[in-house]
Amino acid sequence: MDAAPTICTQSLTRRFGEFVAVDGIDLRVSRGQFFGFLGPNGAGKSTTIEMLTGLLAPSTGRIEILGMDLAAHPVEVKQQIGVVPEGMSLFGRLTGSEFLNFAGRMYGLDRETAARRTVELLDFMHLADQPKKLVTDYSHGMQKKLAMAAAVIHGPKVLFLDEPFEGVDAIAAGTLKAMLQGMIARGATIFLTSHVLEIVERLCTHVAIIHQGRLVAQGSLEELRAGVEARAPLQGEGSRSSGEKMTLEQIFLRTVGGMSPTDQELSWLG
């Protein structure tokens, strides 16, 4: 692991009134890691990602990105990162091409570079077919691809993605995965949240799990697996033969305690 992590938080906390959404988490993400950030609904994933990208101020705690204090150097940090937040942050009354051009210039690219990368990204994301279509008329999947394109147009060193594969078709998901893996190969760091655990398991080298605002596990998949098995050895899981590795879904469910389906039955459902 690098001496200076790319993303580092210390006692990161966020309160909304009395409610503690994120409770003193310490994250360490090294350069070149494909980092999956998991948790059940309402666990604090999106709040954390918003704080890491400067979209939400922490109540207490410290965030360092690429060795820079986010609170002290927000503009410098933002120049080095890309983000696809939960709401995608698009401008509906622009065309895809206009939006990417705009995003490139807002991230400091000159006009020629912004225009050239716009064309390349639209082609890469298969969004070039309808150049006059407004973003507001895009399908959800198209908007996701466009948000992703805008997040990478300036070649960020760190990419934050909140549910990047939600609503994206299989072909587009394949394109996005290839792009993200290419970025990792060139030394970028990716921090993503996703509910699709299979994708996280396939892509991510390291994972952290947040539950009720607290970080309950962090490390490589092997480290997490070992930790879970050490805490609670397997008992009667017939579906797994001995020697077979625990899946991320099993690790996740054991970590957050989600193995107790409700007894209540909705008898009126067809």
Next chain:
Amino acid sequence: MTEAGFTARVTQLRAIAWVRWRLFVNSLRTRRGKLDLISRGIVWLGFAIVGIGGAAGMGVAAFFFVWEGKAGLLTVLLWPIFLFWQVFPIMATAFTNNPDSTDLLRFPLNYVSYFLVRLAYGSADPATALGGLWSFGILLGVGFARPSLLPWMLLVLLAFAAFNLVLMQTIFAWVERWLSRRRTREVMGILFLLLLLSVQLIAPLIGYFTTQSRPAVHRFGEILIQGQKYFPPGLASRSIAQISASQWRAGFGSLVLLCAFVFAVGYCLHLRLLAQYRGESLSETSAKPVLPQDRRLRLGWNLPGFASPVAAVFEKEIRSLLRSGPMLLTLIMPIFMLIIFRFGPMNYVRQPGTAFPGHTPGTAFPAAAGFALLTLTNLIYNNFGGDGNGIQFFYACPVRFRDIVLAKNVTHASVLVMETAVVWVVVISLFGKPTISLTIATLAGLVFAAAVNFSVGNVLSIYSPKKFDYSTFGRQRASQITVLISMAVQILVVGMAVGSFWIARHYGNYRIANLILVMLVVISLFAYRAVLRHIDRVAQERQEMMVAELCRA
């Protein structure tokens, strides 16, 4: 309809009413919601005063018309009500509120229920309230003058109100449909340009007819007076006049014709709402594939003297504005105002040269330029309203908020400059050339007003933002706090500008106004600069609230 079906429909309508009520109650949970309610109360108090005062005036006038046996003159009262009812919602979108009822279509809502809900949403509007109050005033006036006319008057006014209500909804629905297409907007743009050109011909023509051939003008007036009888306000007053003269059959016929108007317009509304009900999407473009040779590099705009991000935001703002049909329509209102003042009835009730703004470029130019600024207040006081989720992009990108706000101000200032130039040309065409010192005084006043509005608008845009879709008509309302403060600012600015003009006029020298206004410009520009200097900190402090408010579904 079966009884079960009827009960289900009533249950749905009750549920919708309950949801509207809960939305209102829940909006009061925040401090801003409570302040909004207070502001709304003050605005409604103003409307109530206008409404009750107008109703009293109309009632007295109606009383005398009927008392004197001239019930036909009621048309003089009904035409202004009709015009106000239709024009006010378009001109004052800040006060109109017609929530997007298409959201309800996900539920198994019957078409009739949907139609009724749309009408009910449209009724909760100041224009309807004021129009209704004034009509009620007329009803009382007629009732006191001749109680026997009251039942018939009630019937006629109900039909008249129904017509206005349905027509207002129909205009909104159809104009929104037409403006949703880029091609239609382009056609309308060309028509508008033609109108501007033709305006230059109208003045000489009118001059020719008024000096050379007065009988022709009188004949035209006669045709207008005769023609208005066949339109709803005229039909309503004619029906009353005929009944009061015991011409029962003719009176009934006029009412039937009025009802026919209601049904005809209602049918047009039905066509639109049925299309919406069936899942119509007002898509901007057709899905034509692009040819390979069209994929050329398109450079973003350059704005000399400004940083690249400022130019980028400027380009984004202009492009978004050009795609917002209703906003464009609002922006051309100053021109219509000039045309109405020049050729409208106000111009003929007094002698030329004495009417306001009649034939005086000295008042027409400042008034129209001021109105041009007023049409922009929706944008100036809610800078980020149209960005919606895009606000997160502004916070995520490495650009200071000061630059983003500056770019938005530059956009609005550019539109204002363009509008003022057009207004100036139209004033010259219609009223004659304003004097140089008056032009300078007006421009100085405009810069002063713009700087003050931009300063206050920038702060309010951050403290009281409201998500706004500038591509739809009247389905949204600006924050009431913003509306109230912006009104106060306009009163203050207009008061100071008028005051300086008054002083100048008193001493017979417009240069005094110039001097005062230039001093005000300098002060206001300093204030603007101070606001801009602190806007980064303010935006940072209000970040969470801004994102929460603008990203709200």
